[in-house]
Amino acid sequence: NHENHGPFFMEASNRLKLFRILDLNYNEWKDFINLLRKPGQRNYDTDYLQLDRLMLNYLATAYTLQMHFKVSFDRRFKKVPEKSKAYAGFINEMCRNYWEFAFFLDFRDHVQHRGLGIGRFNRQVFEEFSKVTIVYDAAQLFTEDRNWQRCKLTGTEGELDLVDLLNKFHQQMLLVYGSY
Numbered sequence: 001n002h003e004n005h006g007p008f009f010m011e012a013s014n015r016l017k018l019f020r021i022l023d024l025n026y027n028e029w030k031d032f033i034n035l036l037r038k039p040g041q042r043n044y045d046t047d048y049l050q051l052d053r054l055m056l057n058y059l060a061t062a063y064t065l066q067m068h069f070k071v072s073f074d075r076r077f078k079k080v081p082e083k084s085k086a087y088a089g090f091i092n093e094m095c096r097n098y099w100e101f102a103f104f105l106d107f108r109d110h111v112q113h114r115g116l117g118i119g120r121f122n123r124q125v126f127e128e129f130s131k132v133t134i135v136y137d138a139a140q141l142f143t144e145d146r147n148w149q150r151c152k153l154t155g156t157e158g159e160l161d162l163v164d165l166l167n168k169f170h171q172q173m174l175l176v177y178g179s180y
Helices: 002-036 044-076 081-097 099-113 138-144 162-177
Strands: 120-125 130-137 159-161
Touching: 002 044, 002 130, 002 162, 044 081, 044 099, 044 120, 044 162, 081 099, 081 162, 099 138, 099 162, 130 138, 130 162, 138 159, 159 162
Parallel strands: none
Antiparallel strands: 120 130, 130 159
């Protein structure tokens, strides 16, 4: 039994490990945002670079996780194509029900092929805290890339708060996608 089931459990373990890696990347992103919110001087260029790196790491892991599951479904159920179609249907349903999910699937494509993930970063330092703004202007995104098939970005959405959007996407990945 161990010889028969061992590879299945190992594959499942590795697939599920990707959720843990995604969560580690998200926590690193969140911790850095919290660090930026503390008062005191920082190096703007270094911080901007770090934000781009953290966003890229997160998006790459989210994409890897989804591709691993897609390939696994396709391979495991190659004789039952309805299962792979059901997975594709689930992704489409997620995109219809959760704009953030659809946005980050499209945004990952943008970051992979067109530009980095942080459109604009601003940090205002006050005595007891710092106000941090991390946004991407929808009009700029639409100008740079008109291929927003999943989220239907039009460029009229204004400034997209990447901190808030990523928080929602992360919860959707763990709770909704992860439960599938």
